Amino acid sequence: MLITISSEAPQSTRAAILLAAAEGGLRTQTMTNGRGGEVVAIVGSLPPLLGELPGVESIQSVHKPYMLASLEARASSIVDAGGVGIGGGTPVIMAGPCSIESRETLVDLARAVKAAGATMLRGGAFKPRSSPYSFQGLGLEGLQHLAAAREATGLAVVTEVMEPDQVEVVAGYADMLQVGSRNMANFPLLKRIGQCTTPVLLKRGFSATLEELLMSAEYIMANGNPNVVLCERGIRGFDAAFRFNLDLNIVPAIKEVSHLPVIVDPSHGTGRRSLVKRMAMAGLASGADGLMVEVHPDPERALSDGYQTITPDELAHIHRHGLALHEVLAGLDDELDETTIPAHEPVRITALGEEPAVVLSA
Numbered sequence: 001m002l003i004t005i006s007s008e009a010p011q012s013t014r015a016a017i018l019l020a021a022a023e024g025g026l027r028t029q030t031m032t033n034g035r036g037g038e039v040v041a042i043v044g045s046l047p048p049l050l051g052e053l054p055g056v057e058s059i060q061s062v063h064k065p066y067m068l069a070s071l072e073a074r075a076s077s078i079v080d081a082g083g084v085g086i087g088g089g090t091p092v093i094m095a096g097p098c099s100i101e102s103r104e105t106l107v108d109l110a111r112a113v114k115a116a117g118a119t120m121l122r123g124g125a126f127k128p129r130s131s132p133y134s135f136q137g138l139g140l141e142g143l144q145h146l147a148a149a150r151e152a153t154g155l156a157v158v159t160e161v162m163e164p165d166q167v168e169v170v171a172g173y174a175d176m177l178q179v180g181s182r183n184m185a186n187f188p189l190l191k192r193i194g195q196c197t198t199p200v201l202l203k204r205g206f207s208a209t210l211e212e213l214l215m216s217a218e219y220i221m222a223n224g225n226p227n228v229v230l231c232e233r234g235i236r237g238f239d240a241a242f243r244f245n246l247d248l249n250i251v252p253a254i255k256e257v258s259h260l261p262v263i264v265d266p267s268h269g270t271g272r273r274s275l276v277k278r279m280a281m282a283g284l285a286s287g288a289d290g291l292m293v294e295v296h297p298d299p300e301r302a303l304s305d306g307y308q309t310i311t312p313d314e315l316a317h318i319h320r321h322g323l324a325l326h327e328v329l330a331g332l333d334d335e336l337d338e339t340t341i342p343a344h345e346p347v348r349i350t351a352l353g354e355e356p357a358v359v360l361s362a
């Protein structure tokens with residue numbers, strides 16, 4: 001059940017709802033509703049009489065199973081990650097190496113991605129590698145390099161956490177915790193992350209459905225952390241030509257049912273450097289609130305995922321065109337009326353050397 005209370009509701013209303021839930025043995029979680037009020041999510045049902053308390057705006061007993069993540073609970077969220085607002089505005093670009101390699105290379109790269117338009121630095125210190133024999137990341141030392149890069153550039157930093165017991169230490173360095181694709185359904189990890197307030201980037205499992213992704217977000221939110229951003233990073237397809245397929249359907253589909261910001265990762269989503277630029281544009285066109293891109297000064301030499309990594313110059317190109325695209329598409333989701341339909345010339349189809357044969361009017 002979702003109960004929305006207005007900003008003018010007296011404290012006694014909130015207290016009465018929480019008390020009624022506690023007496024019924026029902027779990028509750030509250031969060032702001034983006035309109036100045038508050039929403040109380042209750043695992044179970046309370047008597048509808050509560051609707052008569054002053055300041056209760058609505059009671060919804062029928063709602064999505066991911067009640068806190070759903071658009072039924074609140075208006076679109078903007079998640080603040082180290083001063084960077086994700087959602088509802090200019091697209092955010094998170095960029096950096098797949099793995100942190102050394103302090104010097106990370107600090108230099110942080111400067112380069114900042115100059116190329118990135119507002120957040122990414123980089124893995126604890127790496128979930130497919131092979132146990134591959135480079136596993138620098139661990140704690142990598143986190144320290146990340147902190148040095150933030151210090152040098154002012155960029156907010158996002159990095160992966162793989163185990164519940166690492167959450168505290170990683171949150172001590174990061175502005176945003178990344179949950180990787182392989183851990184999207186690691187429920188003990190999600191619960192632990194829910195107990196802190198550090199924003200979370202939750203990557204979609206590569207065989208997870210939209211509902212499973214939102215239920216994983218719900219795990220984090222139900223445990224007290226509402227600061228979740230979702231990330232589409234490609235799903236497994238049948239075609240061996242691609243490591244993964246970027247499933248951009250999910251971006252506008254999430255926006256129809258959830259208030260959470262969504263970003264797109266065209267690096268893991270394609271597995272191929274040459275496809276990153278176009279799919280980054282496609283990601284923005286799909287309505288994403290930002291991009292996560294793997295960048296390295298010398299991608300061929302990167303210690304991991306070099307084949308899908310681009311250079312800072314290529315990132316600058318994506319940034320420039322991405323902002324232009326964002327501007328062109330502003331208003332695409334507005335209600336259609338005559339003033340928002342752009343006027344355009346009739347299309348003329350003319351055979352070579354002939355007078356116009358067919359005129360399709362606009």
Ligand code: PEP
Pocket residue numbers: 098124128179180181182203233268
């Ligand atoms: C990464 O971002 O480097 C990463 C490992 O991503 P994913 O979990 O999406 O594979």
Ligand code: MN
Pocket residue numbers: 098099268294304305
């Ligand atoms: Mn990677």
